[in-house]
Amino acid sequence: MQPEETKVDTEERIIMAALVVFARKGKDGARMQEIANEAGINKAMLHYYFRSKDKLYEAVFRHVFTRFSAQHATAVKESPTFAKTLKLFINGFIDSIKEKPDIVRLMVNENLSGGTALGNMIVEKQHEKAPPSILKRKLEQAIKNGEIRPVDPDHTLLTILSCCLFFFIWAPTIHIKIPKSKDWDAFIESRKEHIFDMVYNGLQPQ
Amino acid sequence: MQPEETKVDTEERIIMAALVVFARKGKDGARMQEIANEAGINKAMLHYYFRSKDKLYEAVFRHVFTRFSAQHATAVKESPTFAKTLKLFINGFIDSIKEKPDIVRLMVNENLSGGTALGNMIVEKQHEKAPPSILKRKLEQAIKNGEIRPVDPDHTLLTILSCCLFFFIWAPTIHIKIPKSKDWDAFIESRKEHIFDMVYNGLQPQ
DNA sequence: GTCTATATCTCGATAGAC
């Protein structure tokens, strides 16, 4: 095997393993040994590839933002009607979270610890082409068209994001309180429909 | 000063300080030294009052559940119409979170690390008289009355909780993305209104 | 690039003076 490929593969494996652990325990709570185990490699390798724990954490963040914000973007396509756009956004957004829920958990940890260092990255990377920005523009447009009633776009977008993200964050409690969520895939599908139903209906003129 | 009063006061001070740090860093990420600093006391005192870090964490959880779930409960009163009940729930719920947002953050950390030990407490303490349970019953009632359209009560309750809780969890990011949220109190008030508006309208027959 | 062994440091916890 070529050294180049090996390096890329190992780096990727480490970052993915680190994402899992950082997401569960936070930056300070995470243990390098645990990350090494998760990656199926030696603890010393972590320091060989990423000098320190801090650098590794930063690398994970950078990777998450560049790689997955692009993947996100493809999930949301422009559509003729607002209803269609909304449905595509909700489905695409939830699907991409479902695939890598640890990304949300990482972001939550960062928000909880008030991470200002990487807060800057949020500003940099969540640009005009990001799905939330697209949806916000579509919202403003639909209000002008009279397609939906006049609402605050910021609050509305925040409401939609809340509905799509919160149940991933709160999952263990939900499993206890809502028995039918034990079938997680089915629950997610029903959740998609509920969110669209509630939001779209909530945006209709009275 | 009497030893008894001192003891109670110090215990309370420690628990409140521990809540802040545990909420920000999680159980594993929190440092006893940081908690001691926050409480304005010595590190050794923590072990004098609560044998170990584990016991302290457990004490914080127990305290939060007993003290604040009661306070929560008073916020939600029974009301004649569903609209009134919904508005009281949203306002009361958000107000009680606003007063101690660290409680939500603590719960989030527990959910992220998949805390099963204290997950049991959630089941124990969030009983029939808890505000969410009350609202769920009201929802089912209002559907039967034809006051609102038929929706899944579990999903609807989850949607409402998402809207009321998520913006506290995501606050640092929101401060960046939504400039007007810099005036946090005003933002919270506008959020209350938006949530009621969206949810209530979303529940109306088409 | 990968491993073992080890240095260095930090944290939770305790001992003991006051």
Add this chain to the structure above:
DNA sequence: GTCTATCGAGATATAGAC
């Protein structure tokens, strides 16, 4: 009850053989 000093486990990080 409150403090200082310190122990011992466990963490990050490095050295050096292969």
